Structures are given as C-alpha cells and as structure tokens.
Amino acid sequence: MTYRLPILALVVCAACQAEPEQHPADWVLRNGVVYTVDAERSSAEAVAISGDRIAYVGDDGGVEVFIGPETQVIDLDGKMLLPGFFDAHSHPAHAPVDSLSVRLYGLTSLEGYLDALREYASAYPDRPVIQGAGWSNTLFPPSGPRRQDLDRVVSDRPVMFSSEDGHSSWVNSKALELAGITKDTPDPPGGIIERDPDTGEPSGTLRESAAGLVAGLAAPATxxxxxxxxxxxxxxxxxxxxxxxxxxxxxxxxxxxxxxxxxxxxxxxxxxxxxxxxxxxxxxxxxxxxxxxxxxxxxxxxxxxxxxxxxxxxxxxxxxxxxxxxxxxxxxxxxxxxxxxxxxxxxxxxxxxxxxxxxxxxxxxxxxxxxxxxxxxxxxxxxxxxxxxxxxxxxxxxxxxxxxxxxxxxxxxxxxxxxxxxxxxxxxxxxxxxxxxxxxxxxxxxxxxxxxxxxxxxxxxxxxxxxxxxxxxxxxxxxxxxxxxxxxxxxxxxxxxxxxxxxxxxxxxxxxxxGSIETGKLADLVVLESNLFDIPPENISETRVLMTFFEGEPVFRAEGF
Ligand SMILES: [Zn+2]
Missing domain, CATH: 3.20.20.140 (Metal-dependent hydrolases)
Known part of the structure; x- marks a missing residue:
C-alpha cells in the first residue's frame, strides 16, 4: 500500500499548475516510438524518469523541461519503447543450475542425452545422485524412455532426469532399486509407473506424482x-x-x-x-x-x-x-x-x-x-x-x-x-x-x-x-x-x-x-531496435532488446547502444 503514495503525490502536483519548473529527471528518452499500452493504446515520443517512476510521457517538446545538467538523455532515433514485459507463469527459482544438473534441453537424440550424462558423470564422480532436466517426449514411444539406456552409462548411482515439460522423470535401475520401486509397486494416486509390457517391471519412466517416489534420493536444494x-x-x-x-x-x-x-x-x-x-x-x-x-x-x-x-x-x-x-x-x-x-x-x-x-x-x-x-x-x-x-x-x-x-x-x-x-x-x-x-x-x-x-x-x-x-x-x-x-x-x-x-x-x-507507460507508474521499460508495427511479423522474434529499465534503473544495455 505504501508505494501507492507517490502516485497520489504526482496527481496532486499535476493539479498545482502554478509550480514554475519541473525537477530535472534522471533519464530522458526522446525521439522514439513510445507505445504506451495505456487504455487508449496511445503513442508518444518521449519519456522522463525520476527516481523509480515515470515523470512524463508525451512529445519531444514537452520533455525539454525535464532535462537538467545531470539528466542522462538518450536519443531513441525512431526506436521503440515498450513497457517492461510481464511473464505470467514461469519457474525461475526451480530452474536447473548447470553445475548441479545435466542439461538436456535442446539435445535432439537419445545418444545426445547419453553423451551429456557420460560427460557429467565423469566430471562429477563423487556426486551421489545425478540429476538432469530437459529431455523431450517427442523422441520416445508413448511409454517413455527406458532405464536400460541410462544403465549403459551409469549403473552404480541413481540417475533422475526430468522431462522438458517437468511432468515425467526418466530414471535408471539404481534409482528404482534405492526407491524400492518394483513390479509390485502400485501406481500412486495421480501418477503412473510406466512398465515393460512383457515383464511388468518398471520400464524407467515415472509420470506426474510417481516421480515423487524417487525425489527423496536427491539431497534437497539449498x-x-x-x-x-x-x-x-x-x-x-x-x-x-x-x-x-x-x-x-x-x-x-x-x-x-x-x-x-x-x-x-x-x-x-x-x-x-x-x-x-x-x-x-x-x-x-x-x-x-x-x-x-x-x-x-x-x-x-x-x-x-x-x-x-x-x-x-x-x-x-x-x-x-x-x-x-x-x-x-x-x-x-x-x-x-x-x-x-x-x-x-x-x-x-x-x-x-x-x-x-x-x-x-x-x-x-x-x-x-x-x-x-x-x-x-x-x-x-x-x-x-x-x-x-x-x-x-x-x-x-x-x-x-x-x-x-x-x-x-x-x-x-x-x-x-x-x-x-x-x-x-x-x-x-x-x-x-x-x-x-x-x-x-x-x-x-x-x-x-x-x-x-x-x-x-x-x-x-x-x-x-x-x-x-x-x-x-x-x-x-x-x-x-x-x-x-x-x-x-x-x-x-x-x-x-x-x-x-x-x-x-x-x-x-x-x-x-x-504494465503500461504512464506518468506516475514505475519506470519498467524496454527499448527495442525497431518499431514492431513497421516490420514483417516474422522479424519480431529477432528484434534486439537494446535496453531494459527496472524501476528506473538500467538493468541491461546492449553493447554499442
Ligand atoms: Zn509451469
């Protein structure tokens, strides 16, 4: 609640027109295409940032009064300014850390996965459990990948690889053994132990809550x-x-x-x-x-x-x-x-x-x-x-x-x-x-x-x-x-x-x-090298981010910009 106050303060100030001059801003970005994403989806040319807030949105003429001797001025030269992006569902705190986990994302074959495991296992011979993430379901039959393939590379310590969607775990025989999972283990509620159709033995893929059966083998994250x-x-x-x-x-x-x-x-x-x-x-x-x-x-x-x-x-x-x-x-x-x-x-x-x-x-x-x-x-x-x-x-x-x-x-x-x-x-x-x-x-x-x-x-x-x-x-x-x-x-x-x-x-x-570029809001902003409305849509994904502001502070600036 307390950080609503600055907005009120600005509203009050906007009302007192008599105030002779604006305080200089910390940053001024001008001569750009500012797509504000306000209710009218309006555009502007310039933005001023004071502290962590947006102090001005409007045309280049109006931003002049915000420029003082200490103000850092960026000429956007027709580049696009958008509100900082919002990612409404992500897993930042649970992302695998490369040194702690075998990285399988982006590899495109079973052999690629096994090579990555081989390399990691020899780099970390003392790690008691090998974890990894990122294998793709598209490379395996509906019953999922098999433990025997992992066993060929590592059989003396547990290996547990979660799929790129995070909903399945591929494990070796040692992991199943230590977790006590056998052909007699029933599927847990909300989970599936994939099994060999001939023998009924667990085949190495654990779906949903069944992955929890091996989770205890690894030391909890710190x-x-x-x-x-x-x-x-x-x-x-x-x-x-x-x-x-x-x-x-x-x-x-x-x-x-x-x-x-x-x-x-x-x-x-x-x-x-x-x-x-x-x-x-x-x-x-x-x-x-x-x-x-x-x-x-x-x-x-x-x-x-x-x-x-x-x-x-x-x-x-x-x-x-x-x-x-x-x-x-x-x-x-x-x-x-x-x-x-x-x-x-x-x-x-x-x-x-x-x-x-x-x-x-x-x-x-x-x-x-x-x-x-x-x-x-x-x-x-x-x-x-x-x-x-x-x-x-x-x-x-x-x-x-x-x-x-x-x-x-x-x-x-x-x-x-x-x-x-x-x-x-x-x-x-x-x-x-x-x-x-x-x-x-x-x-x-x-x-x-x-x-x-x-x-x-x-x-x-x-x-x-x-x-x-x-x-x-x-x-x-x-x-x-x-x-x-x-x-x-x-x-x-x-x-x-x-x-x-x-x-x-x-x-x-x-x-x-x-979420939008409006006076009084936090200065979360991103500078793009081109106006997305001016380029073919197939070029949007290649458009470079040149600068990112978070609460008025630059947290990224591309080299040469
Ligand atoms: Zn998710």
Missing part, C-alpha cells in the same frame, strides 16, 4: 543453489526486457522463498504456493501465514497453484472425450471434484489468487466449475483467478472465462505445429482435436483478460518477443505454411503486446504500478 538459479534467471530476464514474473509455485517453507527474500532482485516477482489433492484444508492457516511472511515489494506471495491434470504427451491430461489411441481412457483428473470445489472456495475466501494448471478440456471444465462454485458460496469478488496452459478448451468454456472473470494464461511460444504436434498430439488426440489446440483470439473475443507466459524452463529461451510473434503467426517457422497451427486463432500485435504487459500486470493486481 538456498545457495536457488540463489544461483535466480541470478542466472535475472540476467536472462534483463536481456529479454522482462521486468515482472509470476513464479508458478514455491512450497511452504521453500528454500526458494528464502532465496527470493535474500537476493538482490532486479525483477519483480509474484508467486503462488503449491497446494495438492493430498493436502488438507486444515492447513489453509499455514498458507495464510506463509503469505504474510513474504510481502516484500519485489517478492510477494499472493497465489495458490493447483495442478488439475497432467499433460497430453504423458497421456495424463484430462479430456472430455477419450484419447484417440486409447478409446476407453480420458486421462487423469488429479482431484476429487468435491474436494477441488472446497479447496478453491477456501482459498478464494482467504483472498488468494487461485492459479490452476489445466491442459485437457476436461481439466479446464472442472476448474471453471470450481471457480463458479466459489463465486456461489463466497459471493462475487475481484479475485483474478487464473487458468494456465489451456491447451484444449471447449468453445462453451472459453466463453466462461469472460463470464466468470477468469484470466487465461497461455504460452504462445507453443503455438505451432512441429514434433510435438506430429509425434504426440495428433496421434493421441486425433487430427481434428489437435488442430484446435491453444486457442488465443477466442479468449480475447470472449472478453477474457489474457496474460501470456513462457513456463520457463519448459520454454528456453523465453523472450516475450518470440511469444508475441507466435501469437500473431501461429508458427515457429513462417517459411513453412504447413506448420501453422489454427490460423483462425491468430491474435493482433496490439493484443499480443498487451498480453505480455498490462494484462499480466492486471492478473497480479499490479496494473496501477506497471
């Missing part, structure tokens, strides 16, 4: 490790113009929260606490206490994260109609719907933002039902509950996002055909359903607030400019029209920019502080 991950993340964020991020989840008593509180933050974070179907509503008070503990200006816990279902590629997304290749199977709903309704109502009543992961159209429907239920029992309030991923959504449910004021949090980076579509989604969902994946324009048409996100490290790198381009073009290869996914869902550039700025801010109750 605050220092989390600080390393955060540091690396903030550097990337500054380079990509990202100034605010919602961390999808931390846990109660998470060392990640401690790291956030201790770190020198150059990104503003909002975060959700994880609550699962195995938790008890008796613990809501603990969640309220944990939230109260972290109300720092740059790190605030204000939400609850619920996983409603899994993922299509793991056959764990919960569908309204059966999977195409398994006619008697609709996937996994991780919740009893009554308990889900009670849970959402309880956290709604405690004024948390409820941020739900739902991928299948069945998962989306049950969580919308739960939001409707919360509204029935608690009354209507400005809750800003959210559903993220929304890979498949029935058209009638898209309308409910508008009706129930639910924020849609899509990952436009994924709007394309390609290996996931061809190898997993088309065979698992059938072509007609797969072609309806990832609606976007329909959410805008339904009047929903749409706050875009990367889901880093599922998406690496996470430049919002790539997300904006995919939202407009619906492909990651504009040269190949066959890769366009659902062209009818293409959104406008204006809406895509809003989804990475002001809509994200709104979804976190920060729309009075950031």
């Amino acid at each position: 605050v220092e490790e989390r600080l390393l991950a955060l540091e690396a993340f903030q550097e990337m964020a500054a380079r990509d113009g990202v100034t605010t991020v919602r961390d999808a989840y931390v846990r109660l008593d998470d060392v990640a929260s401690e790291a956030y509180a201790r770190a020198d933050l150059t990104v503003r974070f909002r975060a959700n606490l994880l609550f699962g179907p195995e938790d008890s509503l008796d613990s809501v008070g603990r969640y309220v206490e944990e939230r109260a503990k972290y109300q720092l200006p740059r790190f605030t816990i204000d939400g609850i994260k619920l996983f409603i279902d899994g993922v299509v590629e793991g056959e764990t997304a919960y569908l309204l109609e059966p999977y195409a290749h398994r006619p008697d199977y609709r996937g996994e709903l991780l919740w009893d719907t009554d308990f889900l309704n009670e849970t959402v109502a309880a956290f709604d009543e405690a004024s948390f933002i409820v941020h739900a992961h739902a991928i299948g159209d069945g998962g989306v429907r049950v969580v919308l039902d739960a939001f409707a239920h919360a509204r029935d029992v608690n009354g209507e309030r400005d809750a800003r509950h959210q559903v993220t991923h929304i890979q498949l959504v029935a058209p009638e449910d898209i309308r409910r996002f508008g009706e129930l004021d639910i924020v849609a949090v899509p990952q436009p980076f994924w709007f394309t055909k390609g290996a996931y579509y061809e190898n997993l989604e088309k065979p698992f969902l059938g072509e007609a359903r797969a072609d309806k994946e990832y609606p976007m324009q329909s959410f805008f048409d339904a009047g929903a607030v749409v706050a875009s996100a990367s889901d880093f490290p599922v998406t690496i790198p996470f430049s919002p400019l790539t997300g904006i381009e995919h939202g407009v073009l619906r492909t990651d290869d504009p040269g190949d029209p066959a890769l366009t996914l659902g062209a009818e869902e293409s959104a406008s550039l204006e809406d895509m920019i809003a989804s990475f700025t002001i809509h994200g801010a709104f979804a976190s109750f920060l729309e009075n502080e950031t």
